[in-house]
Amino acid sequence: MVSLGYFNDVFLKGFVNKTTRRAPLINRGYYVRAKAVDYSLRCFLQQTARYSRRQILSLGAGFDSLYFRLKANGELKNVIMYEVDFPDVVQRKVTLIKNNPELMELIGCIDEMRPAQTGSLCLSGMDYKLLGIDLTEIVELDNLLMETGLNPACPTLLLSEVVLTYMKVKSSSAVIHWAANRFSSAVFVVYEQIRPDDPFGQVMQRHFTRLNSTLHALVQFPRKEAQRKRFLNKGWEECHCIDMNEFYVGFIPEQEKQRIEMLEPFDEYEEWHLKCSHYLILSASKGDLKRCLLLPPPPDFHINKSDILNPLRISVSLCETETENPHLRRFAHCSALIAPNIVVISGGFGVRVGQHGRLRDVSLMVKSGSVWKCSSVRDEGSIRLLTERMFHSMTALCDGCCMIFGGRMSPMKPDKSLLCLKCExxxxxxxxxxxxxxxxxxxxxxxxxxWRHTTTEVIYKGQRYLIIYGGRSPRELVLDDWHFLNLEDYSWTDIPVDGPTPESRHSHSACTWKGGVLIAGGLGTAQIPLGSIFHLRPTLSGFIWERIEAASFIPRYSHTAHILDDKLLLLGGVSIHSDSIPQVTFIDLKTGECFDYCIDTNLVKWPLMLHNHSSVLLAEEHQVLVIGGGGNCFSFGTHLNHQPVLLQLPAIR
Structure with missing residues (x-):
């Protein structure tokens, strides 16, 4: 990350053997963590600048280079820094420091000793104390800190980055309680995981369980409010916490966001927002520092839907297939109903030859009775024209053909072709x-x-058109244009369009409605999900944009949508405005009423991720067939929904 320019750290090379390339998603995840901790640190240093002595106590510091960065920049005036970690970690860090003249010069004169009372390793400089001790040994920790000069009366910043959650709750609570009792004026900053129960949270938990690193605090304190109450109950006077989406939107300047956007190609918005919603930055404080670090969420950011959430639940069942087909495990693909009981699926990212990668095959699902039969065509005849594209569009036309447009191989390599897929x-x-x-x-x-655009077929003045709207391109992160393709002679045609232009967006949904196109949701230019609906309505002289007024619904993107009896069905998606994952929303397009439903996933044993999926409306059965979905879950692994599911739609009057 340093080599790519996410942040500066000339001392990191003293603790890292080599540069390792990581996915942009992982780089961004650690970037926002570093920015949140740095913001907290800066607030503490600024608020305590008038004091003659200040202290920073980093719990579970590992190989962090924070002390050396602050010391080199002259920011440790009247500050003594304490770092605590396991003795074996500290031993390795001491060795690295002593073998690096530049680091030794910054520390100055040091003593390396094993205090008689604890036998724990200690490296001690004038303003730097490196202590090797297990945090669960709270009495010994307290004795060692006092022995090395910690002053409980001085303003103190305690840092804990994904440390307390690895400890059993009794032990981590003891640390929180000890710190509240020991220091008269302090700020405790914690960065760790939340929201274990939703699909992303389940994948996250399984990852750490496989590593034998159970996240103990996550189960007992799963959300921000539970974490806040935990610290207040353990003696802290104030406690504030926000998730990383709230921090990124509210605390990162726009110019800095634009700089980050330019560092490397990026197109994993869903996983980025999901990762950020599953980590928080918490600030607990007391004494003179009670108001030192407040973390208010951005204005008008949070939307609480719990008060209007319909108690009814929608049932979902596994789609009965003749055999389990790995080609149906994919995301960023397209599906279309090309004939009754026949679904065609193209592109995306999934399993190929035992490995994950972009797909170029076309898969078919054909219903026979209650069973869907599946097959895949990869390299036969003209099918070879299909490229390994993701986030393209595929529109079933009224003549039984499908138009495939756009998509990308990589964020720097869009597909320019327009293909017609014909089914005999x-x-x-x-x-x-x-x-x-x-x-x-x-x-x-x-x-x-x-890519990440929509295409919709409409009939205007007896002519069939394909309307392309929005999306992404290598040069423009978000597009706001629309185009008309005459499907009779395949000519790009100018048709007058009036009315207020919708906000630029990608990863939205589009449905045919009343001879025009209904656009809903999407991700806007500020990388914030949109909650607006627009109708591109036909007129005698062309089309006009009209905003559809609807009761507040959770803004979202990467969802799918269908029209059923003048009601807009929004299925799934990603949001950063709510503590709950968007599931099913019905919007009455005549009255503007909004109905939210939960999905009962008891019949689905694996996490059902409702983003980057595709869906097909089976109107006669009053069902929606959901195919694929999932994504790269940060560093926790890739999750692909195992097989299609059937959503039984409720009767909405």
Missing amino acids: IGDGAISSISLSVKEIECSGSAPSPR
Whole structure:
């Protein structure tokens, strides 16, 4: 991260053997962690600048280079820094420091000793104390700190980055209680995980369990309010906490956000926002520092839907398939109903030859009775024209063909082609269905290459058009344009459009409604999910944008949508405005009423992730077939929904 420019740290090389390349998602995750801790540190240093002595106590400091960065920048005036970790970790750190003249010079004269009372390793300089002791030994920890000069009366900052949660709750609570009792004026800053129960949280928990590093505090204190009450109950006078989405939106300057955007190609917004919603920064304080570090969430940020959440739950069941098909485990793909009981699926990211990667195959699902039969076509005939694209669009036309447009191989390599996928059904059996792909040459001024856009078929003045809206491109993070493709002669056509232009967006949904297109949600230019709905309505002279007024619903993106009896169904998605994951929302397009439902996933044993999925409305059955979904869950592994599921829709009057 340092080598890429996320932040500066000339001393890190003293503790790291080599540069290792990580995914941009992981870099961003650690970046926002570093910024949150640094913000807390700066607040403490500024608020306590008038004091003749200050202290920083880092619990579980590991190989952090914080002391050396602050010392080199002249920011440790009247500050003594204490670092605590396991004795073996401290021994390794001491060795690295002593073998590095630059680090030794910053510390100055040091003593290395084993205090008689504890036998714990200690490296002691004038303003730097490195202590090797297990944090669960709270009495010995207190004795060692006092022996090395810690002054409980001085303003003190305690730092704990994903440390307390690895301790059993009794032990971590003892540390919190000890700190509240020991220091008269202090701030305790904690960075760790929250929200263990939603799908991302389940994957996160399983990851740490496999590593034999159980997150003990996560179960007993799963959310921000529980964490806040924990510290207040242990003797702290004030406690504030926000998740990393709230911190990024409210505390990172816009210019800095733009700088981060330019460091490396990035297109994992869903996983970024999910990761940030599962970590918090907490500030507990007391004494003269009671108001030192407040962490208010951004204004109008949080939307609490618990008061209007419909108590009814929607049932979901596994889609019965003839055999389990690994080709259906994918995300960032497209699905379309091309004929009754026949679904075609293309592209995305999933399993191929035993490994994860971008997919170029076309898969078919054909319903026979209550069972769906599946097959995949990869490299036969014209199917080879399909590239390994993600986040493209595939629109089933009224003539039985599908138009595939856009998508990307990588965030710097968009696909420019327009393809027509034709399906010859035969007698309806899956073995009799043949697929062919043809690349379409279009006339006129083509739109810029893009992905995370939408395409929708409409009929206007007797002509069929494909309407392309929004998306992303390598040059523009968010697009706000729209284009009309005449499907009779494949010409890009200018049609007048009036009305207020919607906010730029990508990863939104689009449905055909009343001869036009209904756009809902999406991710805006500020990387904040949108809660607006717009109708591109046909008129005698062209089209006009009209905003649909609806009761407040959770802003979201990476969802799917369908129209059913003048009601807009929003399925899944990612939001940063609510403590709950968006599931199913019905919006009455005539009255603006909004109905939220939970999904009962008791019949699904694995986490069901409702983002980056695709869905098909089965109107006669009053069901939605949900295919794929999931993503790269930060450093916790990739989760792909195991098989399609069927959502039984409620009756909404």
